[in-house]
């Protein structure tokens with residue numbers, strides 16, 4: 001990779017770290033589909049790589065780029081955001097105590113309360129928006145991990161990364177951040193004190209709704225990182241090389257996509273706030289939003305492409321509203337180039353704590369005027 005060390009993250013992303021294939025002159029990264037790697041006559045591995053359940057150059061290229069964007073020492077790509085997140089918890093030991101937020105990606109919450117608890121992790125949820133409550137909940141010597149998600153899915157609750165990092169460090173626990181909504185464009189959690197950063201790369205990092213992937217980035221090498229990598233290679237929750245290649249291709253446009261999506265989300269939020277058909281607009285970029293001050297401190301260049309809308313009329317009002325949309329697509333997921341809207345409570349089921357009138361909106365790359373006009377006609 002030939003770029004100077006001083007280049008900024010958007011440059012590293014746009015040029016995929018300045019890759020050059022010296023044999024062909026190609027500067028587009030190739031796909032390496034190999035599952036296995038040859039040994040020399042001395043029976044030593046030629047490249048240090050053994051088998052692609054552990055190592056593959058196409059994963060490594062995406063990992064190197066992400067480490068650069070997050071300011072971390074190393075990254076690992078996984079077969080999904082869920083396999084990335086669960087690998088972090090599986091690197092702990094039965095009996096370890098972990099603190100998780102009250103507002104957390106629902107499938108991870110289900111896994112933590114089910115599988116992880118059955119396996120022996122002591123999982124406790126706490127209000128992460130109040131560092132004093134977190135300080136009261138940590139058990140020094142027993143709490144091994146504090147997990148936060150900011151802004152959180154789906155109510156956009158904001159957690160102060162630096163404040164929680166201080167609490168975690170004081171208790172001898174690691175801090176892991178699900179930074180899927182913030183993206184490395186707006187937040188570099190490691191510089192704020194996080195030890196691990198996780199992404200559902202299915203969302204903004206890939207950005208085109210065509211790859212399921214996840215990532216974990218570490219501040220430093222060490223035992224926990226080795227255990228996370230071992231979970232991946234033993235379980236086989238690695239990304240395929242074709243998906244890793246698509247992910248790397250998607251990451252090259254990350255900075256322009258997220259900048260445009262955040263600008264549109266801000267504009268849409270401001271436009272809808274105070275509309276008579278709207279109960280509340282949940283968006284960290286609105287001054288009226290509870291987490292705005294913290295978000296303004298720890299997010300740079302925008303507040304992300306995700307917002308939630310609470311409409312008048314409860315669940316029936318919310319469902320009628322999305323039924324009238326013509327430009328926004330009714331679908332789960334987020335972070336793609338097309339705008340998506342979802343009635344979260346329907347998807348999360350009877351256990352859901354999400355308000356029944358809440359619609360989660362992922363702002364895409366369409367002309368924001370089309371998105372606003374569509375919402376206004378559906379509210380009318």
Ligand SMILES: *Cc1c(COP(=O)(O)O)cnc(C)c1O
Pocket residue numbers: 080081082083085105108149153178180181199200201202203212213214
């Ligand atoms: C989607 C999502 C996940 C899970 O990622 P998958 O790639 O769907 O497995 C985890 N955290 C957040 C915040 C998400 O939005």
